[in-house]
Each structure stands twice: as C-alpha cells, then as structure tokens.
Amino acid sequence: MAPSKIHPRHSGPPRFGTGGNVEKWDNSVKVSYLSPEELQKYRNGEHGGIKLFTYDDFLRLKAEGKSNEEIAKEMKMSPATLYKRIKAWKMDILQGKNKDVQAPKENKELLREKEAVPPEKPAQLEQLVEGFKGKLKAAQDECQQKDKTIEELNNKVSYWQQRAERAELQPVDQADYESLEKELVAVREELQSCQELFDEVSAAKENAAKEILTLNNQVNRLSEALNERNHLYENLLEQYKTLQQEIGPIRQLAFLKLQQDVSLGG
Known part of the structure; x- marks a missing residue:
C-alpha cells in the first residue's frame, strides 16, 4: 500500500483569511455618512x-x-x-x-x-343568524299547530262520514225522508268544507316544512361563514402579533442607527 501524501498547501500552521496573508486583511470599520x-x-x-x-x-x-x-x-x-x-x-x-x-x-x-x-366582531352576521333561528322556531310552532288542526279535521270527517252512512242505511218513514235528505245535504256540504280546509291546511303544512328546510340550510351556511370569519380573524390577529414582535427590535435598531447618523452628521 502506497503511503499517503499531504499537499504542501495543507501543511504548516493554520491560516485564515486571504491565504494567510495578514497584509491583505481589511479590519477597518466602514462608516457611511449622509449628505x-x-x-x-x-x-x-x-x-x-x-x-x-x-x-x-x-x-x-x-x-x-x-x-x-x-x-x-x-x-x-x-x-x-x-x-x-x-x-x-x-x-x-x-x-x-x-x-x-x-x-x-x-x-x-x-x-x-x-x-x-375581517371585522373584529361580525355582529351583523351573528344578528342575522339569531333572526333566522327565531323565524325557524316560529315556523316549527306553526307546523305543529297545523298538525293538530289536521288531526281534528280527520276526526271530524270520520264522524260525519259514519253519521251519513247510518242515515242512508236506516229505514225512515216518508214523512221524515225530506228532513233527513236536507240533513244529509247539509252533512255533505260540511264534509266538502272540511275537505277543502283539510287540503288548505295540508298545503300550508307542506309550505311550512319547505320553509323550515330552507331556514335550516340558511342557518347552517351562516353559522359556517361566522366560524370561518372568526377563525380567519384569529389567524390574522396572531400573525399581526407575531409580526409586531419581530418588527419591534428591527425598528429600535433602525431608530438607533438613524440617531447615530444624525449625531455624526451634526
């Protein structure tokens, strides 16, 4: 195995700077002055x-x-x-x-x-969400009231249908036929009125259910938007605080340098 060789440049005492030539070193402090x-x-x-x-x-x-x-x-x-x-x-x-x-x-x-x-406190958005929640509660109460009305109408329709069937099947005298026929006509008219009211209440209930679904979607979207804006505000505020901490020492250093330049120029 051949012996290893060391280049002459790598031998001798350690050298620093420009090739170890002290005369080429520049240890002076450069000072710039303002005009x-x-x-x-x-x-x-x-x-x-x-x-x-x-x-x-x-x-x-x-x-x-x-x-x-x-x-x-x-x-x-x-x-x-x-x-x-x-x-x-x-x-x-x-x-x-x-x-x-x-x-x-x-x-x-x-x-x-x-x-x-974003604004510091999106109060308008919060008020809008609360307003939609109030409308949603009112629509839900109205829907429950419609359910009760429909149930009452169903019971009433069943009652009059049973009464009409009994009146048609029950044998009557010729003397009472005319009065029973008038009563049957009145019952059928009331049944028709109840059916129309039932259809109207059913349509109102369907519209209320659609409105509840729409309000639910709007509340969810507004809540998500509110959370996003709050999160964005918190992030920006945190970034601002971090930048303030980083910029503070730099501003102080720049101010001290400016004072030094002004004093030297004066």
Missing part, C-alpha cells in the same frame, strides 16, 4: 424612505392612481413587504389604534384588500 441634503430630509421627515412610510402616504399614492407594485417600487420595498404593512395598518384601524385615518374611495383593488381582513 447634507439627505440629513436635512431625515430631520424634516421628507426622505420618502420605507422607515417613515405611513398609511397616509400609501393612501396619497393610491389617490394618484398608482398600483401597489408601483408604490412598492417607488418606496424601494418588495410587494410582499407592502402587503404586510397594509394588513398591519388595517389591523391598527380595526383595534382603534389609528382612528384618524380616513379610508380612500374604494376601487376594486382596495375592496379586495378590505375583504382580506
């Missing part, structure tokens, strides 16, 4: 950078007809960063932290952004 114009803009808050970019600036640019991509390019940030800021601003408005912000005239793009963040 007088840039320093004055920072002091006046007119620099237009992303550090001082507010929701009012965003609304002003949107009012000029610029798209989100154009605004992100002008502010030298990615569209994703701008979208996250939009969501954070809207969450501040919903939580009452930025009450002075006036909403712009809504176009299609702003409506999509508005729909991305």
Whole structure:
C-alpha cells in the first residue's frame, strides 16, 4: 500500500483569511455618512424612505392612481413587504389604534384588500343568524299547530262520514225522508268544507316544512361563514402579533442607527 501524501498547501500552521496573508486583511470599520441634503430630509421627515412610510402616504399614492407594485417600487420595498404593512395598518384601524385615518374611495383593488381582513366582531352576521333561528322556531310552532288542526279535521270527517252512512242505511218513514235528505245535504256540504280546509291546511303544512328546510340550510351556511370569519380573524390577529414582535427590535435598531447618523452628521 502506497503511503499517503499531504499537499504542501495543507501543511504548516493554520491560516485564515486571504491565504494567510495578514497584509491583505481589511479590519477597518466602514462608516457611511449622509449628505447634507439627505440629513436635512431625515430631520424634516421628507426622505420618502420605507422607515417613515405611513398609511397616509400609501393612501396619497393610491389617490394618484398608482398600483401597489408601483408604490412598492417607488418606496424601494418588495410587494410582499407592502402587503404586510397594509394588513398591519388595517389591523391598527380595526383595534382603534389609528382612528384618524380616513379610508380612500374604494376601487376594486382596495375592496379586495378590505375583504382580506375581517371585522373584529361580525355582529351583523351573528344578528342575522339569531333572526333566522327565531323565524325557524316560529315556523316549527306553526307546523305543529297545523298538525293538530289536521288531526281534528280527520276526526271530524270520520264522524260525519259514519253519521251519513247510518242515515242512508236506516229505514225512515216518508214523512221524515225530506228532513233527513236536507240533513244529509247539509252533512255533505260540511264534509266538502272540511275537505277543502283539510287540503288548505295540508298545503300550508307542506309550505311550512319547505320553509323550515330552507331556514335550516340558511342557518347552517351562516353559522359556517361566522366560524370561518372568526377563525380567519384569529389567524390574522396572531400573525399581526407575531409580526409586531419581530418588527419591534428591527425598528429600535433602525431608530438607533438613524440617531447615530444624525449625531455624526451634526
């Protein structure tokens, strides 16, 4: 077995940096200074950078007809960063932290952004669900009342049918025939009236059953929509809290760096 060889470059003491040549190392600290114009803009808050970019600036640019991509390019940030800021601003408005912000005239793009963040408490949706539940309870009570009416009519029809059959089969005298015939006609008319009322109540019961089914479906859909919006709101709120925790140290670092630049420039 041939002995292993070590390349001369891998022998000797350990070396770091650019080939171990200390003279080529650059240990200096690079400091960048703002120009007088840039320093004055920072002091006046007119620099237009992303550090001082507010929701009012965003609304002003949107009012000029610029798209989100154009605004992100002008502010030298990615569209994703701008979208996250939009969501954070809207969450501040919903939580009452930025009450002075006036909403712009809504176009299609702003409506999509508005729909991305649900209201804090969808009270209108909850009231709508409660209203449908009340209607459903009333329809169920009405359906039960119709069932009782149908049962009473069935008993009444059976009674008069039996009485009519007995009247037709029972032998009578010629003197009582005319009065019995009139009574039979009256009974048949009442039976016809009961049958019409029975048909009307049956149709009303069928319509009530259909309405109950429709209301049940609407309540289920609204309940699902309410749960989805609550879940979406909780997720967005959790994301917002996470972003706040992540952005806080970055903002402090940027502020300290800005103070250092301003003090050095002054």
